[in-house]
Structure formats: structure tokens, C-alpha cells
Amino acid sequence: MGRVAIVTGASAGIGAATSRLLHERGFHVYAVARRLERMSPLAALGIDTVRADVTDEAARAALVDRVAARSGRIDVLVNNAGYGSFGALEDVPLDEARRQFEVNVFAAARLCQLVLPHLRAQGSGRIINVTSVGARMYQPLAGWYHATKYALEGLSDCLRLELRPLGIHVVMIEPGGIATEFPGVAGERLLETSGHGAYADYARRYAATLTSQAKGISSPSVVARAIARAATARRPRARYPVGRGAKAALAARWLLPDRAYDRVLTGVFTALANATTRGAGHP
Numbered sequence: 001m002g003r004v005a006i007v008t009g010a011s012a013g014i015g016a017a018t019s020r021l022l023h024e025r026g027f028h029v030y031a032v033a034r035r036l037e038r039m040s041p042l043a044a045l046g047i048d049t050v051r052a053d054v055t056d057e058a059a060r061a062a063l064v065d066r067v068a069a070r071s072g073r074i075d076v077l078v079n080n081a082g083y084g085s086f087g088a089l090e091d092v093p094l095d096e097a098r099r100q101f102e103v104n105v106f107a108a109a110r111l112c113q114l115v116l117p118h119l120r121a122q123g124s125g126r127i128i129n130v131t132s133v134g135a136r137m138y139q140p141l142a143g144w145y146h147a148t149k150y151a152l153e154g155l156s157d158c159l160r161l162e163l164r165p166l167g168i169h170v171v172m173i174e175p176g177g178i179a180t181e182f183p184g185v186a187g188e189r190l191l192e193t194s195g196h197g198a199y200a201d202y203a204r205r206y207a208a209t210l211t212s213q214a215k216g217i218s219s220p221s222v223v224a225r226a227i228a229r230a231a232t233a234r235r236p237r238a239r240y241p242v243g244r245g246a247k248a249a250l251a252a253r254w255l256l257p258d259r260a261y262d263r264v265l266t267g268v269f270t271a272l273a274n275a276t277t278r279g280a281g282h283p
Helices: 013-024 036-044 057-071 094-122 143-166 182-194 200-213 220-232 246-255 258-279
Strands: 004-008 028-033 048-051 076-079 125-130 168-175 239-242
Touching (some): 004 013, 004 057, 004 094, 013 036, 013 076, 028 036, 036 048, 057 094, 076 094, 076 220, 094 125, 094 143, 094 168, 125 143, 125 220, 143 168, 168 246, 182 200, 220 239
Parallel strands (some): 004 028, 004 076, 076 125, 125 168
């Protein structure tokens, strides 16, 4: 049946674009998401679509069992499912913080555990974790989101060394600004969490910049192409920064000491917030 890939978070954005491109490249793709109806365009292309919540243990196990039984092998796992819940640390309930770790970190880790027996038996395979440029930098009012991405990268680095002797590659994809649902969802959650109270003004201005950043940024297809390269290259790189601003942000973080980077980040944020406020007609 050729190479077999599992792609999570496939109902929209990066996951949907990746599922389409891998299918075009000859992979038998299992596209996974909670919203099955949103994946009907993928199903129309002949892609196997699977309704599953990646935080549900029974659903995760059933997914991997189904793929292994139907296809006889698993070659690539793309851990793309994730979300951003923004808000001041003081305001974010710990239950929400735990859920964000459950989706962004523990679900990915558990899927790795479930597919690894199959990859080890084959002596080959790829685990591709979609992290973020936010795993190498930071920004205000997004502490828990960045914490999950830092954690996923640390986990991936360790896993890469563990699995290299077994012929299994572990790759991180680090998107920058990508035109997905993420900015809108993050902005809404930010306002819900910190739009009132001590951080209200800061939160409203930052939420407006998240919305404005959704214009003129890179297409999800840019990330899908990087994932396809990671899935097919003979010797894939450990990291693929991709999308608007990703390489520049990582270079600045590497070159600048913390205090200088803080000043640059604060200046960029203030400029974006002021420009957005003026564009909305506010003084």
C-alpha cells in the first residue's frame, strides 16, 4: 500500500494541507480530528478520515490499532493537533493550563508511545512534531502556550537521540506566522481570560494585534511542504523553521541577550498595538 501516515489536527489549516500534500505524494493518509464533517473535502480525495479526540486514551489506541490492522504498517506520525490559550498567568485557571498541556504535549507523547512498537518492528519511520517558533522565543500573555511548546521541543530532542539507533527519525516543524484559525482563537481566549481586570488594556491591545497578524502571513501549504520534506528526505533535519518571520525571530533570539531581546519584543508589540489601534479608528 506504500507509505502510511497519520496526521492529527487535520480538520483545517496545517493538518488539512499536510494530509492533502502527503496524499498527493503517494502516502496512504489517515487524517484525524474531532470534527469529522470538516474533513469531508479530504475524504472526497480518497483520504481516510478518522474522528478521534487525541486526549481520549481509548480513541488514541483505537486509531493506531485501526491503521496497523488496515495498512499493515505505520511510516509517519505527524503530531499537529494543538491550540493556544492565551491570558495573563494570574488569570488562567490551572484546569485550562492542564488541558493545554494535555492536548499540546501529553497527547503527542502518548501517540508516540502507541506507534513506536510498529516503527521499531519495521526498523524505520518518522515522528514529526509540529511545535512553533514560540518554542524558541516568548511573548507576553501567552505563558502556558509557550510552556507547552518548550516542553514538546525538549521531549522531541530527547526522543530523537533515543530513537536514532533504531532507524527512526524525530523532526520538529517550527511554524512562524501562518494563516490558520490560531490567531483568532487565541485572541478570543485572551479577551475571555484577561479582557477585564488588571490586564484588560494590555489584553485588548494584544488581542487586536493577533487579529491583525492574520493578514498577510504565510499559507498553511508552506508548513505542509516542510512536513512533506521531513517525511521523505533521506536524512531529515532536526528542525524546520518555516513561515513568515520564523527564521528572523530565531536568529534574533540567538543573537541578542535577554534584556536586549525583551526591549526589542516590547518595542515590536507596542508598535503593532499602536498601529492596530489607529487602524481601528481609536486615538
